[in-house]
Amino acid sequence: MKATQFTLTTLKEMPSDAEIISHQLLIKGGFIRKLASGIYSWMPLGLRVLRKVENIVREEMDRSGAQELLMPVTQPGELWEESGRWQLYDEGLLLKFKDRHNRDFCLGPTHEEVITDIARAELRSHKQLPVNYYQIQTKFRDETRPRFGVLRAREFIMKDAYSFHASSACLQDTFEVMHATYERILNRMTLDFRAVDADSGSIGGSASTEFHVLADSGEDLIAFGAKGQYAANIELAEALMPAEQNEPLQPMRDVPTPDQKTIADVVSFLDIDITKTVKTLIVRGKDTPLVALVLRGDHTLNPLKAAKAGLIEEPVTFATEADIVSELGCKPGSIGPVELKCPVIVDRAASVIKNFTCGANQDHLHFVNVNWVRDAAPGTVADLRNIEIGDPAPNDDGSIEIRRGIEVGHIFQLGNKYSAPMKATVLDTEGKALTMLMGCYGIGVSRLVGAAIEQNHDDKGIIWPASIAPYQVILIPINAHKSEAVQTTADSLYTQLTAAGIEVLLDDRDQLRPGAKFADAELLGFPHRIVIGDRALAEGAVEYTDRATGTTEAWPIEAVVQRLLDFLKAPT
Numbered sequence: 389m390k391a392t393q394f395t396l397t398t399l400k401e402m403p404s405d406a407e408i409i410s411h412q413l414l415i416k417g418g419f420i421r422k423l424a425s426g427i428y429s430w431m432p433l434g435l436r437v438l439r440k441v442e443n444i445v446r447e448e449m450d451r452s453g454a455q456e457l458l459m460p461v462t463q464p465g466e467l468w469e470e471s472g473r474w475q476l477y478d479e480g481l482l483l484k485f486k487d488r489h490n491r492d493f494c495l496g497p498t499h500e501e502v503i504t505d506i507a508r509a510e511l512r513s514h515k516q517l518p519v520n521y522y523q524i525q526t527k528f529r530d531e532t533r534p535r536f537g538v539l540r541a542r543e544f545i546m547k548d549a550y551s552f553h554a555s556s557a558c559l560q561d562t563f564e565v566m567h568a569t570y571e572r573i574l575n576r577m578t579l580d581f582r583a584v585d586a587d588s589g590s591i592g593g594s595a596s597t598e599f600h601v602l603a604d605s606g607e608d609l610i611a612f613g614a615k616g617q618y619a620a621n622i623e624l625a626e627a628l629m630p631a632e633q634n635e636p637l638q639p640m641r642d643v644p645t646p647d648q649k650t651i652a653d654v655v656s657f658l659d660i661d662i663t664k665t666v667k668t669l670i671v672r673g674k675d676t677p678l679v680a681l682v683l684r685g686d687h688t689l690n691p692l693k694a695a696k697a698g699l700i701e702e703p704v705t706f707a708t709e710a711d712i713v714s715e716l717g718c719k720p721g722s723i724g725p726v727e728l729k730c731p732v733i734v735d736r737a738a739s740v741i742k743n744f745t746c747g748a749n750q751d752h753l754h755f756v757n758v759n760w761v762r763d764a765a766p767g768t769v770a771d772l773r774n775i776e777i778g779d780p781a782p783n784d785d786g787s788i789e790i791r792r793g794i795e796v797g798h799i800f801q802l803g804n805k806y807s808a809p810m811k812a813t814v815l816d817t818e819g820k821a822l823t824m825l826m827g828c829y830g831i832g833v834s835r836l837v838g839a840a841i842e843q844n845h846d847d848k849g850i851i852w853p854a855s856i857a858p859y860q861v862i863l864i865p866i867n868a869h870k871s872e873a874v875q876t877t878a879d880s881l882y883t884q885l886t887a888a889g890i891e892v893l894l895d896d897r898d899q900l901r902p903g904a905k906f907a908d909a910e911l912l913g914f915p916h917r918i919v920i921g922d923r924a925l926a927e928g929a930v931e932y933t934d935r936a937t938g939t940t941e942a943w944p945i946e947a948v949v950q951r952l953l954d955f956l957k958a959p960t
């Protein structure tokens with residue numbers, strides 16, 4: 389392709405409204421253009437990258453034995469009523485509308501309902517199972533905070549696959565095949581990623597694994613065991629039960645804490661160790677108006693874990709100060725578990741402390757040397773807190789380290805969550821109706837483009853992994869309009885490279901200074917650059933530069949095609 393015949397629309401400045409580097413570089417490089425909040429057009433250059441990601445995903449899905457189909461973006465509300473998600477699907481994410489006959493529709497945020505409807509109509513016998521259907525298609529989710537460009541968009545492209553099974557062993561097999569397939573996809577993109585245990589969220593089901601591209605800008609926190617076996621999203625990572633503290637019980641007493649509202653206030657006012665304190669958070673209960681969650685002073689609440697402990701309303705909602713004062717008799721800053729007038733759930737770490745400090749359920753007063761059982765009923769003990777750096781990892785995997793990740797893929801075992809309410813059955817060996825078991829497997833095709841940039845850039849621009857670069861090679865002639873030799877060599881190399889099947893962009897924009905062409909080549913991140921100028925040509929050479937390492941060397945003109953072919957053939 390010649391640059392004069394291609395829409396290159398690089399900007400001089402970084403866009404000021406983009407917060408993270410992938411968003412900035414995608415806009416600055418002209419790969420995408422914003423139409424509305426979280427809604428982008430893919431410009432010709434960006435589309436080339438998107439298609440490469442799509443092709444890798446498609447090839448690996450086909451290789452796994454899955455079958456491609458394409459389902460509609462527009463979905464009837466009735467199907468969502470059947471699965472029970474029309475009202476329940478994550479607050480507000482579903483964009484609903486009505487057609488001219490006043491029937492409910494939505495734009496598909498995901499396709500469990502549609503595929504289950506297809507499966508129950510098309511699959512009759514257990515002999516047709518297992519099957520795994522996938523599509524690569526546009527999704528719409530009316531995200532509360534669309535941001536970070538293509539990383540959290542409202543309209544985006546996902547590969548979603550859904551498998552159907554007659555037994556859980558068979559579902560487990562396909563789940564493992566998909567796990568391996570996702571590893572192959574991300575390896576082909578040469579991304580540094582981790583597979584982690586994850587929460588199943590509103591899609592539901594039991595076993596689930598997320599694939600995260602590691603990047604400091606990631607929205608998720610991933611907990612790793614130092615020995616390298618354990619990895620889980622912090623939403624899920626289990627904080628183990630510590631050993632009971634062993635020290636003599638001191639007599640409990642109260643101490644005045646005038647105007648000390650937070651744990652940090654109380655700790656510095658009383659000059660005590662924060663790990664010898666507990667804090668009591670009051671949330672709305674399921675069967676009682678309020679429930680107390682007790683954590684060690686320095687720990688943070690994990691709302692997903694709290695929801696799983698039962699007793700409390702989902703999603704976890706903090707009680708208002710007015711409710712706390714009227715039900716419990718004092719302000720939130722002085723609440724504690726001693727004679728508290730509501731059910732109590734105590735975090736594992738808080739449950740083993742001896743002689744701790746806590747609120748006295750009376751404004752401006754705390755207790756010191758409080759002990760469970762003797763002074764306060766421990767209620768239910770559960771894992772309520774976020775795991776932290778240095779905590780022991782589950783499965784004896786050393787101590788916990790935490791890194792940030794971008795979730796690019798998520799695979800679930802759904803079981804019968806959709807097939808049971810939607811009555812998706814086949815006939816089993818005895819001719820009886822058998823509810824199929826399902827798995828679902830998503831990968832964020834457009835998000836992967838952003839994630840690849842988060843991991844592969846420098847201060848000059850993008851450094852595309854070779855397998856998804858929009859063009860492999862950029863050819864830059866210097867002042868071709870003044871030098872016939874440069875013009876002829878550029879044309880000849882362009883023809884030869886194209887004939888050899890190498891994707892090459894010839895920067896034939898005569899009006900641009902060489903410096904501007906170099907800056908664009910670096911910004912746009914093509915892996916290989918060939919500069920054709922009079923000085924090197926006098927020696928029969930051109931100048932080659934590797935975008936990733938910045939290494940520059942003179943190449944004999946006649947070696948260019950073969951050397952580039954060798955690079956491109958190298959396994960990635």
Ligand code: ATP
Pocket residue numbers: 498529531538539540541542544545546589591795796797798830831832833834835
């Ligand atoms: P997140 O937790 O980031 O909101 P999710 O868990 O809701 O994502 P899934 O329902 O598991 O997402 O969707 C499968 C994949 O689709 C995700 O792993 C991600 O790569 C991609 N994806 C989800 N939401 C978006 C979005 N708003 N923009 C771009 N890609 C997305």
Ligand code: MG
Pocket residue numbers: 589598795797798
């Ligand atoms: Mg997910």
